[in-house]
Amino acid sequence: xxxxxxxxxxxxxxxxxxxxxxxxxxxxxxxxxxxxxxxxxxxxxxxxxxxxxxxxxxxxxxxxxxxxxxxxxxxxxxxxxxxxxxxxxxxxxxxxxxxxxxxxxxxxxxxxxxxxxxxxxxxxxxxxxxxxxxxxxxxxxxxxxxxxxxxxxxxxxxxxxxxxxxxxxxxxxxxxxxxxxxxxxxxxxxxxxxxxxxxxxxxxxxxxxxxxxxxxxxxxxxxxxxxxxxxxxxxxxxxxxxxxxxxxxxxxxxxxxxxxxxxxxxxxxxxxxxxxxxxxxxxxx
Ligand SMILES: [Zn+2]
Numbered sequence: 001x002x003x004x005x006x007x008x009x010x011x012x013x014x015x016x017x018x019x020x021x022x023x024x025x026x027x028x029x030x031x032x033x034x035x036x037x038x039x040x041x042x043x044x045x046x047x048x049x050x051x052x053x054x055x056x057x058x059x060x061x062x063x064x065x066x067x068x069x070x071x072x073x074x075x076x077x078x079x080x081x082x083x084x085x086x087x088x089x090x091x092x093x094x095x096x097x098x099x100x101x102x103x104x105x106x107x108x109x110x111x112x113x114x115x116x117x118x119x120x121x122x123x124x125x126x127x128x129x130x131x132x133x134x135x136x137x138x139x140x141x142x143x144x145x146x147x148x149x150x151x152x153x154x155x156x157x158x159x160x161x162x163x164x165x166x167x168x169x170x171x172x173x174x175x176x177x178x179x180x181x182x183x184x185x186x187x188x189x190x191x192x193x194x195x196x197x198x199x200x201x202x203x204x205x206x207x208x209x210x211x212x213x214x215x216x217x218x219x220x221x222x223x224x225x226x227x228x229x230x231x232x233x234x235x236x237x238x239x240x241x242x243x244x245x246x247x248x249x250x251x252x253x254x255x256x257x258x259x260x261x262x263x264x265x266x267x268x269x270x271x272x273x274x275x276x277x278x279x280x281x282x283x284x285x
Contacts, residue, residue: 001243002267003226005029006251007134007166007184007213010057010068011049012037017216017223022064024227027266030255031057032071032105032134035078037218046074046087054099067266069255071104071134072097079118080110088121095129101258102126104134105166108145111138116152123156132162132257134184137172139192146172150179162257164211169193173201177209182254186215187225195225195232202233207245211254 003026010018010031021029031053033046040046053070061068072094078084094100103126108115126133135153138145146165153163165176166184169192176183185201187193198212216223230243255261 001025001227001230001240001247002027003230003247004251005213005223005226006164006211006254007032007186007215008223009034009215009217010061011052012218013216013223015060015063018061018064018066021223022066024224026066026223026226028067028069028251028263029061030069030071030101030134030251032102033073034075034105034217039081040078040084042083043087043090046084047090050090050094054094054097058099062265065265065268067263069099069101069261071102072100073104073106073122073134074118075105076107076109076115076119076136076138080112080114085114085118088118091122091125092129095125095131098260098262100131101255101260102132102134102164103129104164105136106133107136107149107165108138109136111141111145111148119152120156123153123158126162127156127158130259132164132254133158135163135165135181137165137167139167142167142169143171146175150175150181153179153181161209164254166211166213167192167215170197170201173205177205182209182211182250184211184213186213187229188215189220189222189225195229198229199232199236199238202238202242202246203236207242207250209250210246211250212246 008029058068074087106122160180164182164184167186212229214223214225230247233243
């Protein structure tokens, strides 16, 4: 099984995770910019973080034969902090970088007027830079937040097939499907979506425009839940080709719209992940 995790925050994960992911078949991933865990106090905090997402983290991933791309944005939670807003002026410089394949995560967290403004401005940046957008939906008031999200996306003028609306569940999948946007599902160990629930959604709606991710971050999460979802799909009677479509070809198709997805080195060196001194291997061949 080859796996592309379209939404995972490797900055907050260890090399053990990279090794386990490589062994499980993860060959590529996209790391969306998100919050720090504690409040950022200045825009400079974003500069270092964004540089790490397009420099250090791809290098770390390559040791394990995993190709790393990023999405860049001011995330919805930090959109509410006036100390973070000036980062909007720094985004255009990052949105031109080779390894940046979308604007994201953008969208709503608490659905405030500040989030409205920042969401609209960043959708405009996606249009301007000819990039797809990765849109987070709120964990509270999900139905309301998702409807509002789709209205703002429609008003922005971005093509729906260039937008992935993420963190969906049984309640929100239908309206996103009808909008023409891609549907993202984050599979969690304890709460929210689980592999069996994801399989039921795939049975009902089919594999088209479906993205499955682990969204692993600082919290309790598991980077191998993509694999577990693929295994659950096979057990439920889906074919290997269905699994490959959902876990590999769909994310490739979505992020390829950036014109920047480069999968050279995906799976290279997965047998011998090393991360020490002179034995470091780049996954470039
Ligand atoms: Zn995320």
